[in-house]
Amino acid sequence: MINNAAARVLGAELETGAIAVPPDQAERIALDHYGLTGKVEWLWGEKDSNYRLTLEDGTGYLLKILNPAEDPNVTSMHSKALLHVEAMDPGIPVQRIIRTKEGAADFRFVADDGGERGVRMVTFVPGMAQRTASHSPLQREKIGVLLGRMQKALKSFSHEAASHRITWDMTHAMGMRDLLPAFTDARERARLEKAINDFEAEIVPVIGALPAQVIHNDFNMENILVDPDRPDDVTGIIDFGDMVFAPNLFDVGVAAAYQIGAEAEPVEAMCDLIRGYRSQCTLSDAEIDLVYTAAVMRLVMRLAIPQWRAKLFPEDAERFTIRSASVWEQLARLDAIPKSQAIDRLRAADR
Structure with a gap:
């Protein structure tokens, strides 16, 4: 129910x-x-x-x-x-x-x-989904470069619908609390609740002060295409369907969360993306300190929204939750690293 x-x-x-x-x-x-x-x-x-x-x-x-x-x-x-x-x-x-x-x-x-x-x-743009290709620090850095270029290209874009409400807009991430009853495991609910509390304490109070514009908002491994023969080369960025006017930070947090992938060093994978992004765009000290929290919130959303939709559309439950186990693993790998250490490493990326 x-x-x-x-x-x-x-x-x-x-x-x-x-x-x-x-x-x-x-x-x-x-x-x-x-x-x-x-x-x-x-x-x-x-x-x-x-x-x-x-x-x-x-x-x-x-x-x-x-x-x-x-x-x-x-x-x-x-x-x-x-x-x-x-x-x-x-x-x-x-x-x-x-x-x-x-x-x-x-x-x-x-x-x-x-x-x-x-x-x-x-x-149709050529290439294969990054998720199914081999990954490397150079590939992740190039994706960060394209994220920065995309933000610069969209900086001058405006539209009357840009502030519409969509589920995947982190601006409304506090609503994830209402989806937690979809999880039957108490430990899972508690972990997600902690992430939501961190977001509420660290990011919600400053959302209005963060630089914002229309952002792509979905730089995920399915929407990033690479050359099958030279997977370090990005051949396509697709799917503008989650675009919204929101803090630039959220665009970076979303992209960083996905680049964790199956990497044994999740923070270093995020740093690779940040290095490329910062070659194109500036992140203030305040923003870089919040990338970790934003990335974790994206992981929460990737777990909570599909779980909720699986209850709503049980015939498609397997499709919606097919990535959930890997997202829980990514969260566990991040949890194995002290948060303060992770933030320090992100802060030092490309400096």
């Missing part, structure tokens, strides 16, 4: 499951709105209906049919942000918008089930 408090934590985009559009309708959309004929292959998504469209000549595109609960203004923001990054720093390897026959970056349509949904088509 999910309580009412927990139901208020998740945004509408995660309270609504990924409702698939039939393949034949997706192919009609591609033809009618983009003039493209091809075959589609469904790709699982957390909240959207995604298809790979392959033309006869082998060219591939991503046709993204968005969650019915997504606000049209948010869809517009994601599309315009992709165009903005391309204009400000064409060297950042992001997906390129494919415009409709009318020249629109996205559009709305009514699905066969009667629901109105947004649609966007983008190019």
Whole structure:
């Protein structure tokens, strides 16, 4: 049973499951709105209906049919942000918008089930997910460089929907407390509660004073693509779906949390990313001291949100929680290092 408090934590985009559009309708959309004929292959998504469209000549595109609960203004923001990054720093390897026959970056349509949904088509970028590739300090540093470049490109971007509420925005991380009843193990709940308390004591009081802008907010190992033959080279940054106006610190904390991966030295892995990031952007002493707490909070969110959604959509429970065991392991490796020592090492990165 999910309580009412927990139901208020998740945004509408995660309270609504990924409702698939039939393949034949997706192919009609591609033809009618983009003039493209091809075959589609469904790709699982957390909240959207995604298809790979392959033309006869082998060219591939991503046709993204968005969650019915997504606000049209948010869809517009994601599309315009992709165009903005391309204009400000064409060297950042992001997906390129494919415009409709009318020249629109996205559009709305009514699905066969009667629901109105947004649609966007983008190019496929080459590469394999960082998660499935080999990892190295140089790779992590290059990812930090791209995170910094992305922030610089988005610094001048604004949109009326930028401050919309989304579940993965760390600004609202205190809501994670309401999801803890989804965990039956008392020790797990206690560990997550401690992390939430630390965030509340250290970051919540200063959120309003932290430098902020529109951030990507999801530099994870699935959204970072690398060259299969030269995995130190990053070939793509994808998925702008969790963008939000929030402290720059949160962008760094999110990215640092994911770079822990399976590394035996989790703090050093975070330092690799910080070195690359600080070659492009400045982190104040106050911000660098909070990276650790922000990264831990992202781990908490990666555990609590999927656990909650698994209760909400039991048919997809395994998909939602497939990474949970590895996240608990990452948290345990961080816990084995004194927090003060970890912060000192992050503070010293690239100095």
